Amino acid sequence: MIDRRIALAGLLGAIALPARAQPLAYRIIPEKVADGLWVVRGVDAPIAMANGGAIANITILATEGGTVLVDCGPSLRYGVALKQAAQALTGQPVVRVYLTHLHPDHIYGAAAFAPGIVAATPQLANLLKSEGAGFSDGMYRLLGDWMRGTEFTPPGAILTADHETFGARRFRLLPLAGHSPADLAILDEASGTLIAGDLVFHDRAPSTPHADLEKWHDSLKTLEALGHKRVVPGHGPVDPTPATAIVQTRDWLDWLAATLRASVIAGDDNVAAGNVMIPARFATLQAARYELQRSVAHLYPGLEAELLPRIDAGR
Amino acid sequence: MVVSSLPWIGGLLLALAPLPAHATLPADPLGSPMWQRLGDTLFGNDPVRFDDRVHVIFPEIAENQTSFPVTVDARGIEGVKRILLFADLNPIPLAIDYTLAGARAFLATRIKLDQRTPVRGAVQLADGSWLVGGGWIDAAGGGCSTPPTSRVRGDWADHLGEVRGVAVRGADGTHIRVAFRHPMDTGFVANIPTYNLDTLTLSGAGKAYGTMRIEASVAEDPTISIIAETAAGETVAVRASDTNGIRYDGSLAVREATPALAAVR
Numbered sequence: 001m002i003d004r005r006i007a008l009a010g011l012l013g014a015i016a017l018p019a020r021a022q023p024l025a026y027r028i029i030p031e032k033v034a035d036g037l038w039v040v041r042g043v044d045a046p047i048a049m050a051n052g053g054a055i056a057n058i059t060i061l062a063t064e065g066g067t068v069l070v071d072c073g074p075s076l077r078y079g080v081a082l083k084q085a086a087q088a089l090t091g092q093p094v095v096r097v098y099l100t101h102l103h104p105d106h107i108y109g110a111a112a113f114a115p116g117i118v119a120a121t122p123q124l125a126n127l128l129k130s131e132g133a134g135f136s137d138g139m140y141r142l143l144g145d146w147m148r149g150t151e152f153t154p155p156g157a158i159l160t161a162d163h164e165t166f167g168a169r170r171f172r173l174l175p176l177a178g179h180s181p182a183d184l185a186i187l188d189e190a191s192g193t194l195i196a197g198d199l200v201f202h203d204r205a206p207s208t209p210h211a212d213l214e215k216w217h218d219s220l221k222t223l224e225a226l227g228h229k230r231v232v233p234g235h236g237p238v239d240p241t242p243a244t245a246i247v248q249t250r251d252w253l254d255w256l257a258a259t260l261r262a263s264v265i266a267g268d269d270n271v272a273a274g275n276v277m278i279p280a281r282f283a284t285l286q287a288a289r290y291e292l293q294r295s296v297a298h299l300y301p302g303l304e305a306e307l308l309p310r311i312d313a314g315r
Numbered sequence: 316m317v318v319s320s321l322p323w324i325g326g327l328l329l330a331l332a333p334l335p336a337h338a339t340l341p342a343d344p345l346g347s348p349m350w351q352r353l354g355d356t357l358f359g360n361d362p363v364r365f366d367d368r369v370h371v372i373f374p375e376i377a378e379n380q381t382s383f384p385v386t387v388d389a390r391g392i393e394g395v396k397r398i399l400l401f402a403d404l405n406p407i408p409l410a411i412d413y414t415l416a417g418a419r420a421f422l423a424t425r426i427k428l429d430q431r432t433p434v435r436g437a438v439q440l441a442d443g444s445w446l447v448g449g450g451w452i453d454a455a456g457g458g459c460s461t462p463p464t465s466r467v468r469g470d471w472a473d474h475l476g477e478v479r480g481v482a483v484r485g486a487d488g489t490h491i492r493v494a495f496r497h498p499m500d501t502g503f504v505a506n507i508p509t510y511n512l513d514t515l516t517l518s519g520a521g522k523a524y525g526t527m528r529i530e531a532s533v534a535e536d537p538t539i540s541i542i543a544e545t546a547a548g549e550t551v552a553v554r555a556s557d558t559n560g561i562r563y564d565g566s567l568a569v570r571e572a573t574p575a576l577a578a579v580r
Contacts, residue, residue, distance in 0.1 A: 271384045297374070311478050
């Protein structure tokens, strides 16, 4: 005869089991791009429970001086998994984590590393003092338990030189702006790979929550002239050519700027501006409609203030 | 001074709550916990039904919960005389009550979202019946209790009274868009009472297009779009006032849509 309490416990166990059987775990799969350079690809989609926020590309670099990472993912859980995977891959401890810009899908994994090895430009470090922790509520709301234990950790190393060298590997540091007020692009001189952060998107529509489209356009001109061989974009597949992704990103941004201005002048409301036809040449860009509608939210009010004439008696 | 309609709505909610359910209110396809109560309040005993021709159009993401674009487009329905725009789970559910005169059944604006909520449009026909459309939108919390950015910057009073606008005459009528600078205080931010733009009338040469009652659930710096039939070169008169009785009047000349403009898009 089965005791009722045991039966009840068994039932509870059965209910709890499915949740326990699949703990949240990121799959860190480094893909080799060049000698001693791997990319962990983010999902080309918006931040969502289904992807744990792992939407940004992360770069792992092997040097004789230790392992170097560019960006570190959306959460403590991701950072821990990334550190383990990177060290298993290279056999060397992580000695440097570069932060490319302030967005949480790139930097909240920093909580898994010693603050002293997490590095940012002075402009970014300054920006993070006021903005760094502010994304936390939104990330927890969207990602729930994926975010458990994640607290924003400010960078402990400030990048003031125009390069850093680990072992024989020299990284050229390019402080720029446009996607955000403080973007960092990194040129791995050994392999000729430009690790562009979110200044470059590839087959994934650019996002603009802190963008200055003119500065961004200018920064892309700078990147185009570096003489690199290939580009690791912040989001989307690695570009094996020097310019394809850079040109595509600039094309989208220029189209976006012209289209939003035309919508304002035509008297379109925000919903209509977010539903304009997206040209066929952008058909390969993931999340295009989503990002266009976000961009309307980011940029439309400012454009209306600039472009619509005053009609009140006090004008 | 114009009295805010907010206490009036609250009073109505309280007054109607104990009454029997609306006799003809259909089951809510969105499953909103507020449907019965809002239906009673907004529609009284008028017949109500859901209708796919009431297009409530909004972005797939609420990027900013203090300013969420919504369009109600019911131009496929003849004889619309009134449009309500509301979000069930906002503390101030109603955003705009628009009584049409000569305008087409179209309204676009930006509203606040206090949480994940149904956003709906309801249009009333000449026989008094209501047709309702809408959908759920997910949103971060607090859109109605976040201080307006102009309060945070401290410059709201410097820009009060500024009105911008555009009126473009195209194939489907004249798109009239007006943008006001106004903090649109909800009363849910510490020690700042409700203060909002609350009436707007748009009219043309000798004829009205429509009149709106506007609640504080409309986003800071309200923008409002309608579509009306105008003559070429007509002047649109804008008359608005806020809950402190301040007037916001302006006028804008209708211009023609240009082919160059259309070509860009």
